Amino acid sequence: MLLNQFLLLGAVLFCTGVYGVLARRNAVLVLMSIELILNAVNINLLAFGAMHGEAAAVASQVFALFVITVAAAEVGVGLAIVLLIYRNRTSVDLDQVDLMRG
Amino acid sequence: MVAQNIAFGVLAAATSLAAIRVVTTRNVVHAALYLVVVLASVGALYILLTAEFVAAVQILVYVGAIVVLLLFGVMLTKATLGEDDQLDNDQRWLGAVIALFLLGTLSFVLVDAFGDDKLPSLEGVSRATLEAQRGSGAVGDAIFSTFLVPFEVVSVLLLAALVGAIVLARRD
Numbered sequence: 001m002l003l004n005q006f007l008l009l010g011a012v013l014f015c016t017g018v019y020g021v022l023a024r025r026n027a028v029l030v031l032m033s034i035e036l037i038l039n040a041v042n043i044n045l046l047a048f049g050a051m052h053g054e055a056a057a058v059a060s061q062v063f064a065l066f067v068i069t070v071a072a073a074e075v076g077v078g079l080a081i082v083l084l085i086y087r088n089r090t091s092v093d094l095d096q097v098d099l100m101r102g
Numbered sequence: 103m104v105a106q107n108i109a110f111g112v113l114a115a116a117t118s119l120a121a122i123r124v125v126t127t128r129n130v131v132h133a134a135l136y137l138v139v140v141l142a143s144v145g146a147l148y149i150l151l152t153a154e155f156v157a158a159v160q161i162l163v164y165v166g167a168i169v170v171l172l173l174f175g176v177m178l179t180k181a182t183l184g185e186d187d188q189l190d191n192d193q194r195w196l197g198a199v200i201a202l203f204l205l206g207t208l209s210f211v212l213v214d215a216f217g218d219d220k221l222p223s224l225e226g227v228s229r230a231t232l233e234a235q236r237g238s239g240a241v242g243d244a245i246f247s248t249f250l251v252p253f254e255v256v257s258v259l260l261l262a263a264l265v266g267a268i269v270l271a272r273r274d
Contacts, residue, residue, distance in 0.1 A: 001106055003219040006151070007212045009114045013121055013140075015205040020125035022197030023190050028175045029130065032137050035168065036121055039144050042160075046151045050221050057152065057236040058244045064148075064156045065245070068163050069256050073263030075168050079175045080270035086179045095191055 006047035013040035027082040027092040031075060038071045103223070110150060117143045128189055130181045134173050141165050152224065155238040 013036050020033025042064045049060020086092050120139035127133050141164040148157035182188075224232060234240065245253050 001103070001110060001150075001221045003221055004212055004216050005110055005114070006147070007216060008209060009117065009147075011205060011208040011212060012118050013144075015201040015208070016118070016121040016125055018204060019197050019201035022200060023194035024125065025191045026130060026181065026189050028172060028179060028181065029125075029133055029189060031175070032124055032133055032172060035137065035164070036124065036140065039141065039164075042156075043144060043147060046148055046153050046156065047221070049153075050151045051219070053222075054235040054240075058240050059248075061153045061156050061236070061241045062244050062249050064153065065159060065241075066252065066256055068156075068159055069260060072163055072168060073260050075171055076267040077263050077270070079171060080267040082175055083178055083271050092179045092181070093188075 003047055003051050006043055010040040010043040010047070013037070013043065025093050025095055027085065027094055028079075030094065031078050031082070034074070034078075035071065038067060038074075042067055103225070106150060110147070113143045113146050113150070117147070128185045128187060129183075130176050130186070130189070131173070131183065134169055134176060137172070138165055138169055141169070151221075152232065152236055155241050 017033045017036035017040065020036065021030055024030050024033060045060045045064050045067070049057045049063075082092055085097060089096060117140055120136045120143070123136040124133050124140060127136065141160065145157045145160035145165075148154070148160060
């Protein structure tokens with residue numbers, strides 16, 4: 001298998017996630033797109049780990065586990081924030097969260 | 103080798119199509135369910151890359167916990183069930199252009215830098231050797247020796263996130 005197969009798939013996932021973050025209006029859907037981006041990162045980590053011998057293979061797996069943990073923490077806090085936005089404005093439309101607009 | 107490439111092709115197609123559906127579907131619940139497909143096929147790709155422990159954690163944490171959490175988010179924010187035309191904002195074409203441009207740039211750089219680099223073939227390596235070198239046992243050993251401090255830091259981070267989420271979401 002080529003290394004680039006995995007890297008290009010990671011790139012496709014990453015760009016899909018970026019599109020989702022830019023184009024979605026619902027905050028929960030934006031969180032889902034962020035998950036896509038984090039998965040792309042993990043594919044890259046493991047592909048490079050498989051490329052560079054056994055020490056790198058183990059280290060890449062540990063790194064991927066850390067990324068998964070941080071993603072879980074991120075979703076937990078992110079959803080709490082989304083719930084808070086919903087409670088304050090009865091909508092999760094990100095276009096309406098524009099308090100910082102001058 | 104051929105079998106691996108076929109498996110990769112099927113999984114890659116499933117991953118990309120489902121990922122595109124996640125960001126384009128008009129139904130919030132369908133987006134979460136397509137996300138399950140993406141995450142499960144990415145888990146299968148991890149097995150192709152000989153990372154079976156990460157694959158198991160991927161299924162447990164992502165499909166088992168995070169998707170359920172996201173569905174709870176959909177439910178608690180009373181999202182419209184069924185078709186909803188208001189899910190995308192007006193910048194979607196700009197977003198598509200940016201994403202395609204990014205994809206073009208990334209692909210160019212990746213093909214330019216890594217060209218035909220092959221992953222080392224594992225044919226002929228015995229299963230026991232592979233297991234000892236990069237199996238779950240080796241990963242566990244690494245976590246509790248080389249990466250002990252980061253591991254503890256991550257557990258504190260999880261605890262902080264847990265407390266933070268409760269504090270934020272609590273009704274008082």
